Amino acid sequence: MGKNAIVGQSGGPTSVINASLAGVFESCKSRGADIVYGMCNGVAGLLEERVVDLSPLLTDDLDIELLKRTPSSFLGSCRYKLPDWHTDEAVYKKLFAILEKLDIGCFFYIGGNDSMDTIGKLAEYGECIQSDIRFMGVPKTIDNDLMVTDHTPGYGSAAKYIGVVMKEIIRDATVYGTKYVTVVEIMGRNAGWLTAAAALAKSDDCEGVDMICLPEVPFHVEHFIEKVRVMQEKKPSIVIAVSEGVKLEDGRYVCELADDVHAVDAFGHKALTGTARYLANVVARNLDTKTRCIELSTLQRCAGHLTSRTDITEAYQVGGAAVKAAFEGVTGQMVALKRISNSPYQCTTELHPISEVANLEKKVPLSWMNEDHTQMTEDFLAYARPLIQAELTPLYIAGLPHHIYMKPQK
Amino acid sequence: MGKNAIVGQSGGPTSVINASLAGVFESCKSRGADIVYGMCNGVAGLLEERVVDLSPLLTDDLDIELLKRTPSSFLGSCRYKLPDWHTDEAVYKKLFAILEKLDIGCFFYIGGNDSMDTIGKLAEYGECIQSDIRFMGVPKTIDNDLMVTDHTPGYGSAAKYIGVVMKEIIRDATVYGTKYVTVVEIMGRNAGWLTAAAALAKSDDCEGVDMICLPEVPFHVEHFIEKVRVMQEKKPSIVIAVSEGVKLEDGRYVCELADDVHAVDAFGHKALTGTARYLANVVARNLDTKTRCIELSTLQRCAGHLTSRTDITEAYQVGGAAVKAAFEGVTGQMVALKRISNSPYQCTTELHPISEVANLEKKVPLSWMNEDHTQMTEDFLAYARPLIQAELTPLYIAGLPHHIYMKPQK
Known part of the structure; x- marks a missing residue:
């Protein structure tokens, strides 16, 4: 040798x-x-x-x-x-x-x-x-x-970063007490592990995110808007974690609904960006609320x-x-x-x-989400918490x- | 009393x-x-x-x-x-x-x-x-x-956050050794103090950002592209810190050149967003390079x-x-x-x-920038470093x- x-x-x-x-x-x-x-x-x-x-x-x-x-x-x-x-x-x-x-x-x-x-x-x-x-x-x-x-x-640190900044974003989003929808875009092309980590923000001192959208779950824009509308009847500030890779039932990425040009990387993967921006704009157009989008971007992997x-x-x-x-x-x-x-x-x-x-790719089991696929269950949290x-x-x-x-x- | x-x-x-x-x-x-x-x-x-x-x-x-x-x-x-x-x-x-x-x-x-x-x-x-x-x-x-x-x-912590994450973004941007332009958008409507803080990233173990664009300096899109082109002849990965509030000589915000809708807040301020995205797209269209944009967004003020x-x-x-x-x-x-x-x-x-x-608003003195207004001088660093x-x-x-x-x- x-x-x-x-x-x-x-x-x-x-x-x-x-x-x-x-x-x-x-x-x-x-x-x-x-x-x-x-x-x-x-x-x-x-x-x-x-x-x-x-x-x-x-x-x-x-x-x-x-x-x-x-x-x-x-x-x-x-x-x-x-x-x-x-x-x-x-x-x-x-x-x-x-x-x-x-x-x-x-x-x-x-x-x-x-x-x-x-x-x-x-x-x-x-x-x-x-x-x-x-x-x-x-x-x-x-x-x-x-x-x-x-x-x-690598996942544990990225998950910790996401949990911490979601908690800080939630803290920031509630200060005015006014109607506000914050859509946070998180990495993960086909698997929603990183987006699921947003659930870690929930703790004694934090209400947690209001909705989680994984790429494992087919995305309906109209259902999404309706869910936001209903949630906002109960509390003014809504914070949503959405995967960059959420797809419609027909297989198109949600970000493809926006008008931006999309590049392709060396492995032939489409560059996904603009999902949160698109959804924030859609919500603003359909509901009487201010919105903002935040892309966690590169910091997820280099913090x-x-x-x-x-x-x-x-x-x-x-x-x-x-x-x-x-x-x-x-x-x-x-x-x-x-x-x-x-x-x-x-x-x-x-x-x-x-x-x-x-x-091969390992996906998030849907059994780790609640029935309407908007939140992670205690099983996921028991899995993820030790890692952060x-x-x-x-x-x-x-x-x-x-x-x-x-x-x-x- | x-x-x-x-x-x-x-x-x-x-x-x-x-x-x-x-x-x-x-x-x-x-x-x-x-x-x-x-x-x-x-x-x-x-x-x-x-x-x-x-x-x-x-x-x-x-x-x-x-x-x-x-x-x-x-x-x-x-x-x-x-x-x-x-x-x-x-x-x-x-x-x-x-x-x-x-x-x-x-x-x-x-x-x-x-x-x-x-x-x-x-x-x-x-x-x-x-x-x-x-x-x-x-x-x-x-x-x-x-x-x-x-x-x-509030400035010291935001400046520290910006210095730290710029250093991490630079570390991330150089790994492939390929041509890459990263445009990072930083808060600051009329005053460039936060964007200037990107200069703090430069240290023994970091080359620092390649260009800083403050709202105090009228912005020329063509000059910007040309500067990027020249820099990229010497090194493949270029990282640029740009204020959300950079304006053309005629007073329009650069982000107004993009097609997005812009809201107005309670004080009548235009919502500024999309500057980095616009500039990354312009660079990609004009130069043979990959680009990406990162908006530091809310995390600057709530980290x-x-x-x-x-x-x-x-x-x-x-x-x-x-x-x-x-x-x-x-x-x-x-x-x-x-x-x-x-x-x-x-x-x-x-x-x-x-x-x-x-x-009233206090601006960054241009005497704290170099001659072509692309970098902060040692005077600015002596001012800002103690605060972080x-x-x-x-x-x-x-x-x-x-x-x-x-x-x-x-």
């Missing part, structure tokens, strides 16, 4: 993806890896041989602590999808030649379901050419839409100043568990989180074949959280 | 307006006020005699500490503007009758320049009818646009989870200073902050007649910041 290890980050960043990088790095070092390389911009950068030796960049415990507190992907990211190796082998030959040259024994990729597709293909090709490199997936996504794992690292310590700890653990497995000979698997109990909350790791994860517990205070320097930062590699 | 005091909150909420309420309440109590009343929804609520005795709501030190950590207006707010008493005396007669009935000696109003207009009118009318009630203004606004005060309570301890402390102090002045016989004045020195930062309070404040120093950690319960909360009074 090669003496060195390599690790990359892929897909959308999270607040805790660097904690997984820290877990991979420290575990590789403690298990005797000679050099731990980082891919710059994931597999796309690796194909251009843009790699860094991580040891000079992470020299002491302070660097590791900063890495755990630095949002977004320290190594940079990519949205590169590997071709099918049966039809296009050249890319694979190039990648494996680079890995051989770097004397790589273990390959770790931190990402979501698109990234697990990469691990699956590399492991399969590696087996086919009888390479002894081990390929392991480390889960990461704020979307919480990966199969087999109880939840994904390093407000993370869940539980999430950071687990993100670090899945990195370490991937290294343990790879050093023990495992390949083509992803580390998953397995919940042992809710009270007290206990969670461990296990391994699953990539084929159970790649390119405790904080990891940033290291503030001169009033700002300090980050660890790698200048872009040429 | 009446044995009791009354305090109200008015205008847009901030993260620290309740710290001023705490300062007024505790100082009134310690100076011997019998009852300290709170107006529910400011003067508008007072006219309906909706007042509460604050003592049963704030019973111990924990309540006061929670109040300092609770964003938005504990008492509720209003955007009610008093008529001119020369032409419409009825409202004044009603208000003074209510104040007499409540045996009020001192009246405190926490708000911005619109709210100071209320204090000015009440003090003037009071003098005219020889009332001995003292009327004092306590400054508050995230906009930092009040005259005579070095800065306003109680991320405040400046310096700001909280000063917000409390101006409340106390207003009480001291009123109990010593002063009326018709506003407490202002006066900076003694920058290094070490020292700040005290002083009094100014309301006429120097009400209905230190943190006041929320009291987290079950993963969420705990607030103190008054159920809406009927």
Whole structure:
């Protein structure tokens, strides 16, 4: 087996993806890896041989602590999808030649379901050419839409961010005591886990959000307006959490009803934006009320100043568990989180074949919503609450959280 | 003089307006006020005699500490503007009758320049009818646009929030290493203090924002596009902070160039929104780059989870200073902050007649920008940096910041 290890980050960043990088790095070092390389911009950068030796960049415990507190992907990211190796082998030959040259024994990729597709293909090709490199997936996504794992690292911090800011938005929205409808747009293309997290705002000191609209539930614009009208008869300020991905029964996204141009990303996904704006405008036109829309936008995934310590700890653990497995000979698997109990909350790791994860999406079970699909039930809250517990205070320097930062590699 | 005091909150909420309420309440109590009343929804609520005795709501030190950590207006707010008493005396007669009935000696109003207009009118009318009630203004606004005060309570926390999230957005925007223009829309109708705070993101570990567009500087769409094009030749990811209030040379708001409907608030202000969206679309149409827009929206003024301890402390102090002045016989004045020195930062309070404040706006001096008006200078940073120093950690319960909360009074 090669003496060195390599690790990359892929897909959308999270607040805790660097904690997984820290877990991979420290575990590789403690298990005797000679050099731990980082891919710059994931597999796309690796194909251009843009790699860094991580040891000079992470020299002491302070660097590791900063890495755990630095949002977004320290190594940079990519949205590169590997071709099918049966039809296009050249890319694979190039990648494996680079890995051989770097004397790589273990390959770790931190990402979501698109990234697990990469691990699956590399492991399969590696087996086919009888390479002894081990390929392991480390889960990461704020979307919480990966199969087999109880939840994904990154979700807990995003859920905590959403719960906290919804509570603050509700506090803000009620001050005038006048009729006001606030529509808050939350990320989540097909799975409503993040939008569901708005339910966490409800607490002794907060009434919580008045309606939750998940992409799992077909959306009716007229029913929506009628529900708002009825709610506003009882209280003037209504706060609604709506997924960017809510769709009509005919499959069109609600945001497509607006007139804006929509782009398509590298994976062919439509850019979803404007759902809350559209709905706020529709409500204003149909009901006698002021409205506003708020898009939580990028801050959901990069708010390093407000993370869940539980999430950071687990993100670090899945990195370490991937290294343990790879050093023990495992390949083509992803580390998953397995919940042992809710009270007290206990969670461990296990391994699953990539084929159970790649390119699949886990949706929110509708049994975790009330009958008319406007609120989450206590079952969902029992699931989500443990994931947002405790904080990891940033290291503030001169009033700002300090980050660890790698200048872009040429 | 009446044995009791009354305090109200008015205008847009901030993260620290309740710290001023705490300062007024505790100082009134310690100076011997019998009852300290709170107006529910400011003067508008007072006219309906909706007042509460604050003592049963704030019973111990924990309540006061929670109040300092609770964003938005504990008492509720209003955007009610008093008529001119020369032409419409009825409202004044009603208000003074209510104040007499409540045996009020001192009246405190926490708000911005619109709210100071209320204090000015009440003090003037009071003098005219020889009332001995003292009327004092306590400054508050995230906009930092009040005259005579070095800065306003509320600005420091909003500026800290903006500095922190801009740093996180920059961290997020660079991960793919691809061409990307991020336009971030920040509050501030006519004064660019909040947008200028984006400059605080620049630090050892962050390159900072690439361009800052203040409403004080006439905006040219074509020049803007050209500047972005030139910047993007040197680095792929460009992050721009733009005020919601940027205007063309002919006085039209940039957001008016978009097609959306615009509402008007109770003070006749146009609702400004869509500036960043419009500019991101214009850049995408003219340059070969991906773009995105982010509106910081309400979170700028209600992020109680991320405040400046310096700001909280000063917000409390101006409340106390207003009480001291009123109990010593002063009326018709506003407490202002006066900076003694920058290094070490020292700040005290002083009094100014309301006429120097009400209905006026303080702009950002253009001498605090570079020559082409795209960046803030070191002079601005020396002014702003002390205001974002230190943190006041929320009291987290079950993963969420705990607030103190008054159920809406009927």
